[in-house]
Amino acid sequence: MADLDERGMAATVEAIRSRGGEALAVRADVSDLAQVQALADRAFGAFGRVHILCNNAGVAVWGGLESATHRDWQWVLGVNLWGVIHGLQAFLPRMIAQGEGGHILNTASMAGLVASQGLGVYNTSKYAVVGLSETLAKDLRPYGIGVSVLCPMGVATQIRASERNRPPALRNEAPGGAEPVDLMGRTLAPETVAAMAIAAIRENRLYVITHEEGLEPLRRRYQRLEQAVLSEKT
Ligand SMILES: NC(=O)c1ccc[n+]([C@@H]2O[C@H](COP(=O)([O-])OP(=O)(O)OC[C@H]3O[C@@H](n4cnc5c(N)ncnc54)[C@H](O)[C@@H]3O)[C@@H](O)[C@H]2O)c1
DSSP states (O other), X not given: OEESOHXXXXXXHHHHHHTXXXXXXXXXXXXXXXXXXXXXXXXXXXXXXXXXXXXXXXXXXXXXXXXXXXXXXXXXXXXXXXXXXXXXXXXXXXXHHHTSOEEEEEEOXXXXXXXXXXXXXXXXXXXXHHHHHHHHHHHHGGGTEEEEEEEOSOBSSSGGGGGGGOOGGGSOSSOOOOOXXXXXXXXXXXXXXXXXXXXXXXXXXXXXXXXXXXXXXXXXXXXXXXXXXXXXXX
């Protein structure tokens, strides 16, 4: 596992080991390719092979796009989009060379399928992760490497305190961005979402849509797209 949070990782490693598993924790900033490549070297060095890659790290900023700063864009896209790209660049060539198949799980969000107001920078990053994952699933089929894209709504994590992970160089000069908006729908426990993600990997399902509350917004989006096509029909 990789994260910026070394204490959090130590607790997770301990939990895995106490149940008889093996784990390796490596501090890595996923927005930095060199650090993710060093992580891949450590992982392949320790375990010899990697079959499942989860690109999960993510951060959020809230507020209208008209007030998003250049640093907001750099930080959120750096972690949420470049983090996934770096994961692929560092791990995928060796996973393909192993010739044993595998699976890649990218964490996007319902915000990668439906664009909520006041979440534009985050939406942009997550739409990109959905597009990347949909294409990746097609591209990797010949190698027996499956792809899933995890698209939750609310999950009870620390995402609303994302600023804790913001590097000083990317903090806004004038503090006081918008407060996190309340999300519609249920807030699921991380364990519930993790179980759905594991089942999707086992069953090689592309979309992992954790909240049935997402169905109506998804339908409305599809209907707007359908209407746009029909209204152009000659
Ligand atoms: N919680 C939700 O409601 C929700 C909903 C949809 C999608 N997501 C997505 O789930 C994923 C996990 O987030 P979470 O909800 O567990 O939030 P979280 O803040 O609890 O966890 C995010 C983790 O990413 C790590 N991280 C942040 N920046 C990093 C960086 N540059 N390099 C390495 N690690 C970094 C943090 O230390 C933290 O451990 C994210 O991609 C997020 O966008 C969350």
